[in-house]
Amino acid sequence: MDWASVAGIALALGGLLLGQLLEGGHLGSLVQPAAFIIVGVGTVGAVLLQSGRQDFMRGVRLAKTVFVPRPDTTNLIEQQIVTWSTQARRDGLLSLERYLEGVKDPFRAKGLRMLIDGIDPFKLKDILETDLDSYERHERLAIKVWDAAGGYAPTIGIIGAVLGLIHVMENLANPAQLGSGIAVAFVATIYGVGLANLVFLPIGNKLKSLLAREVAQREMLIAAFFGIALGDNPRVIQERMSAHRR
Template sequence: MDPATIIGIVLAFVAIFASMILEGGNPMAIFLLPPLLLVFVGTIGAGLAGGLLSDAKKSAAALKDAFMGAPTSADETVATVVRLAESARREGLLALESAVQDIEDAFLRQGLQSAIDGADPEELRDILYAQIDTKRAEDKRAAKFYADMGGYAPTIGIIGTVIGLVHVLENLSEPAELGHLIAGAFVATLWGVLSANILWLPIASRLKRLSESACHQMEVAVEGVLAIQSGTSPRVVQEKLQSFLPPAPAQKEAA
């Protein structure tokens, strides 16, 4: 689990509420049901209207990953592929049949099994990269749903403010109530901007980053499978796959 999203959202809300308290305000003043209902339900409704129901379902399922998911590391994939390359070098490609079943990464396991079964290298490359493209497109749909809501939320907040101001104009005969009504009207705009920039847009960015990490790991796996299939030396396999990874801190300092 990578808690960056949770930490970031909590810090943002702490900064907002702390500034309100320091200015002598009451944080509970912004928790008004009508603007909250309008902004959040209205934003979700606009998000649904702008896509397909399957997009919304995919996005709801991805929400857990946005908060609880961890970026996929290719380091373990590199270590696994190098170990398998050493076995294939000593005993042949068919000797990996039993070892493949113990691999937890389903994508890597599928690629190796296809290589063992004698798939043509070019066809295997095309198949595996097509799966990566499909995953990237699916992840993009989920991220786009939240990015779209990040665009809709501020405008829906303004709609809530306009509705509130209409209510203010209806009560001009009661001056004592005007201050409270005007403040309530602007709460909708606050929640529209706040939800867009602290919830929806960061969630979209997080999903994009997790997708990039997972697809990069899959690309490393593809190159590893093809290298094993071609009988490349384990040392060369390791060097090739290491080139896909960011340099270690020690190497950066040396550079």
């Protein structure tokens, strides 16, 4: 669990609610189901229209990694690469076949399999770089779901405010109904701007940071596989990986 992310969203929402109380307001006044439906359903619909079902669902699933990130396997990868490079230099690339079954990560398994198959080093590097480019492109399309939500939510909140004001204008002769209309108008704006800046955009930016870290790790792997295929000294390969971490 990434407690910094949990604390961040708790502080952001908690600060908003505490400010409402300190100004003498009531928390109940921020609970407006009509405003929430307008902003929530409207934002989901707009994002789904822009992104498509597949990217939308992948983007929603990615949000889990903000709070429960994938384990950092960099040290494990470095240990594996040192072992593989030493083994390959001593006994040849075919001797790496014994390690293939224990590798669960598809990218690492693909690189190791191509080493065992004796693929040309430059062709191996080109294939893995193409694979990485494709992976990064698809991940960025999924992450754009949250950027899109952060862009649409404030605008839809304004639409909700206008709808609330229309309701107010229609009931000028009935003062009892003016309060609910005004509440929906202002709370819809709060929902739109608040969700965009406190939830959607921070999640999108955190996912971009996590993706950048994963891409850097895979670039390190590509350099390592390329070095093993060329027959480089294991120490040289280790130094090259260390340079990628700086």
